[in-house]
Amino acid sequence: MSINTSFPKGVIKKISGRCIVLHGDDIDTDRIIPARFLKCVSFQDLGEQVFADDRTELKGMHPFDITSNKGASILVVNDNFGCGSSREHAPQALMRWGIRAVIGQSFAEIFYGNCLALGIPCATTSKDMVNNLQAAIKHYSQKILELDLNRNSAYFNGVNYPISIESGALEMLTTGQWDATTQLIAQKDSLERVISRLPYLNNFEDKIKTYPRN
Amino acid sequence: MSSGTLYDKVWDLHRVADLPGGSTQLFVGLHLIHEVTSPQAFAALEEKGLRVSCPDRTIATVDHIVPTTSQLRPFADPLAEEMLSTLEKNCQKHSIKLFGIGSGNQGIVHVIAPELGLTQPGMTIACGDSHTSTHGAFGAIAFGIGTSQVRDVLASQSLTMNKLKVRRIWFDGKLSQGVYAKDLILHVIRTLGVKGGVGFAYEFAGPAITSLSMEERMTICNMAIEGGARCGYINPDSTTFNYLKGRVHAPNATSWEQAVQWWQSLCSDETAIFDDEVKFDATQISPTVTWGITPAQNIAVDAKIPKPQSLKDSERLIAEEAFSYMKVKPGEPICGLPVDVCFIGSCTNGRISDLRAAAQVVQGKHVAKGIKAFVVPGSEQVAQTAEQEGIHNIFLEAGFEWREPGCSMCLAMNPDKLEGKQISASSSNRNFKGRQGSSSGRTLLMSPAMVAAAAIKGKVADVREILRESQTY
Numbered sequence: 001m002s003i004n005t006s007f008p009k010g011v012i013k014k015i016s017g018r019c020i021v022l023h024g025d026d027i028d029t030d031r032i033i034p035a036r037f038l039k040c041v042s043f044q045d046l047g048e049q050v051f052a053d054d055r056t057e058l059k060g061m062h063p064f065d066i067t068s069n070k071g072a073s074i075l076v077v078n079d080n081f082g083c084g085s086s087r088e089h090a091p092q093a094l095m096r097w098g099i100r101a102v103i104g105q106s107f108a109e110i111f112y113g114n115c116l117a118l119g120i121p122c123a124t125t126s127k128d129m130v131n132n133l134q135a136a137i138k139h140y141s142q143k144i145l146e147l148d149l150n151r152n153s154a155y156f157n158g159v160n161y162p163i164s165i166e167s168g169a170l171e172m173l174t175t176g177q178w179d180a181t182t183q184l185i186a187q188k189d190s191l192e193r194v195i196s197r198l199p200y201l202n203n204f205e206d207k208i209k210t211y212p213r214n
Numbered sequence: 215m216s217s218g219t220l221y222d223k224v225w226d227l228h229r230v231a232d233l234p235g236g237s238t239q240l241f242v243g244l245h246l247i248h249e250v251t252s253p254q255a256f257a258a259l260e261e262k263g264l265r266v267s268c269p270d271r272t273i274a275t276v277d278h279i280v281p282t283t284s285q286l287r288p289f290a291d292p293l294a295e296e297m298l299s300t301l302e303k304n305c306q307k308h309s310i311k312l313f314g315i316g317s318g319n320q321g322i323v324h325v326i327a328p329e330l331g332l333t334q335p336g337m338t339i340a341c342g343d344s345h346t347s348t349h350g351a352f353g354a355i356a357f358g359i360g361t362s363q364v365r366d367v368l369a370s371q372s373l374t375m376n377k378l379k380v381r382r383i384w385f386d387g388k389l390s391q392g393v394y395a396k397d398l399i400l401h402v403i404r405t406l407g408v409k410g411g412v413g414f415a416y417e418f419a420g421p422a423i424t425s426l427s428m429e430e431r432m433t434i435c436n437m438a439i440e441g442g443a444r445c446g447y448i449n450p451d452s453t454t455f456n457y458l459k460g461r462v463h464a465p466n467a468t469s470w471e472q473a474v475q476w477w478q479s480l481c482s483d484e485t486a487i488f489d490d491e492v493k494f495d496a497t498q499i500s501p502t503v504t505w506g507i508t509p510a511q512n513i514a515v516d517a518k519i520p521k522p523q524s525l526k527d528s529e530r531l532i533a534e535e536a537f538s539y540m541k542v543k544p545g546e547p548i549c550g551l552p553v554d555v556c557f558i559g560s561c562t563n564g565r566i567s568d569l570r571a572a573a574q575v576v577q578g579k580h581v582a583k584g585i586k587a588f589v590v591p592g593s594e595q596v597a598q599t600a601e602q603e604g605i606h607n608i609f610l611e612a613g614f615e616w617r618e619p620g621c622s623m624c625l626a627m628n629p630d631k632l633e634g635k636q637i638s639a640s641s642s643n644r645n646f647k648g649r650q651g652s653s654s655g656r657t658l659l660m661s662p663a664m665v666a667a668a669a670i671k672g673k674v675a676d677v678r679e680i681l682r683e684s685q686t687y
Contacts, residue, residue, distance in 0.1 A: 024531070024532070024535070025528070025531060025532050026408055026409070026508050026532055028508075028644075028646045030625075030644070030646045030647070030648060030649050031646065031647060031648065034648055034653070035625045035626055035627045035649075035651070036626070036627065036651070038250050038278075038627055039279060039291075039293040039294060039297060039627060040293070040297075041253035041254070041257075041296060041297060041300045042253075042254060042257070043254055053647070053648045053653035054647075056653060057653065079409070079528070080408060080409040080412070080442070083408060083409065083442065084344065084440075084644060084646060085343075085344050085625070085644075086251070086342060086343055086344040086346075086358035086359060086360055087250075087251065087360070088251065088254075088342075088360035088361040088362060089361075091360075092361075106409060106412065108409070108412065108442065109412055109413070109442070109444050110344060110358055110359070110360060110439075110444060113359070113360060113363065114360035114361075114362065114363075117360060117362030117363060118362065166376070167235050167236050168233070168234075168235035168236045168237035168374075168376055169235070170235060171234045171235025171236075171237075172233075172234075172235060172237075172374075175234065177234070179362075180362075180366055180373070180374045181262060181264070181365065181366050181369050181370065183233065183239075184239055184366055184369065184370035184372050184373070184374070185264070185267075185369055185370045187230050187231045187239055187370075187372070190230045190231050190239075191230055191241065191370065191371065191372060194227075194228060194229070194230050194241045195241070197227075198227060198228070198241070198243065199336070199472075199473070199476045200243065200334060200336065200337060200465075200473070200476075201243070203465075203468075203469050204465055204469040204472040204473040204476055205472070
């Protein structure tokens with residue numbers, strides 16, 4: 001297991017690190033962290049349990065066990081990664097193992113949002129690009145990948161792989177506002193306004209009884 | 215871009231602010247919490263020195279970790295006990311209503327909120343559980359969130375979201391006898407794929423949908439997420455209103471008419487614009503069974519497991535993985551595949567109508583030799599109703615176990631688990647590798663009536679034949 005004590009914080013524009021490749025489409029969050037490890041009131045120990053069952057099955061040959069992958073921080077996956085359960089334990093487990101960014105063909109929506117809330121960008125690229133990148137990493141596993149969010153690029157072994165990050169996520173990461181709580185609380189007046197006009201919070205009073213039409 | 219849909223209207227009404235980068239701050243009308251995804255959120259809240267913003271819009275229950283044999287406290291599993299006692303402490307500290315064990319209203323969060331009348335049309339509903347899409351059956355916009363977002367909703371009763379596109383999934387016709395809502399949604403997921411719904415809200419509409427009961431509608435919206443759609447919904451109508459009327463938290467007689475008027479005004483307009491539309495014919499759907507490791511890997515019970523060459527390129531790799539994991543052979547029929555365990559329950563199919571449908575199949579018959587079969591009601595209310603109707607006795611006499619309410623073997627965060635390579639016929643929602651508690655355990659998803667049929671035959675069986683034999687077909 002990689003020891004990585006510094007979790008993401010503040011402005012996130014560039015992430016550099018060695019890569020770890022995980023092949024397969026539709027890898028669900030039950031596989032990332034099996035349900036029995038959700039019996040906890042803290043996320044603290046999840047790093048060691050990431051992909052627990054897949055790792056047991058592969059007897060030391062799973063990418064998260066292979067010695068040369070130790071210390072890697074950028075995970076490169078295929079299609080629909082993180083589907084299924086909404087458990088944030090999945091990105092928490094990846095983060096605590098040492099992952100700081102994920103690149104893949106596509107991500108399940110809840111997983112994508114959960115990663116964002118931890119300051120972990122999920123960057124997408126085409127199927128061909130993912131395949132090329134995964135192949136390149138296989139040959140040059142010790143090289144560093146440089147992910148530049150503002151430039152939409154992943155630079156690896158002399159090749160620029162175009163990536164994309166959804167605009168809202170990009171803004172939040174690059175301005176350091178991905179920990180949303182503070183800005184949500186700041187909108188107190190607007191929240192009050194919404195509450196005051198929602199019929200189900202106001203006994204369905206006459207004045208607001210139908211959907212307002214402009 | 216969609217306009218005039220229920221999704222657009224509810225979104226607009228709950229929009230608090232536009233955030234930099236194009237996301238929206240969305241007000242959450244009802245926040246449901248449970249023991250698994252809330253403790254870290256409460257801890258984070260306290261770390262930030264914040265309190266719960268709207269405790270009266272937050273409702274708690276315990277479901278994932280509860281044992282279904284004995285629910286006496288303290289639980290035998292100290293970790294499970296710690297999770298429940300943490301939830302109890304957090305709810306007490308922050309003045310949040312908790313429907314605990316023995317309250318008469320405890321159960322799976324997506325079963326109890328509708329039965330208490332908490333789930334209503336036009337609301338935004340969030341919960342740290344992906345199957346929150348269930349509540350869309352009422353014409354609510356309901357979606358699963360992660361623990362950081364649970365923290366945000368606790369702190370501000372709102373969260374950041376991007377607006378989804380809307381795909382209307384239209385169903386003509388009517389489901390045939392022996393074919394259920396579960397078969398319908400599995401059919402959708404097979405056709406559109408497990409990621410087909412990413413970025414979309416699914417509006418389910420058409421004659422086959424409007425003829426369904428509320429509980430059937432919940433089964434459909436529940437599994438929208440298995441097709442990648444974070445939320446699924448159905449426009450509210452008289453079925454919705456009749457279900458809600460008189461429930462504890464539904465609007466009372468004084469405001470009822472006004473509530474109904476408002477709910478009706480939220481329905482998608484006839485002129486609504488959808489980002490996409492897909493049409494199906496409900497009469498073409500047969501009882502359906504999964505054969506693989508994703509909910510999309512399913513076939514009609516009388517069909518054969520697909521051969522790789524008949525699949526799209528993108529489906530072939532995961533199909534090979536499924537053949538090897540499930541130990542099934544391409545080209546062979548699914549009907550007749552022996553099973554070890556039969557599980558009826560879960561937020562997908564643990565409601566009273568599900569138990570009635572299964573009981574109808576089971577009545578006067580017996581579970582096949584060597585099969586472990588058990589029924590887990592979705593809530594204390596469901597259990598109570600079933601016991602009043604004598605349904606529990608039908609199951610007990612047939613050799614099923616009758617358990618206490620909880621999530622049970624859907625995700626096996628409790629003592630209910632598969633062992634080794636056991637294969638289950640399950641009325642739950644996910645057939646992922648290892649999902650039911652054994653890293654080599656195998657799951658066949660199907661309707662509760664089909665699970666009942668499998669229990670009696672000891673193998674995957676066509677429920678229509680059993681119903682026909684019973685002359686109730």
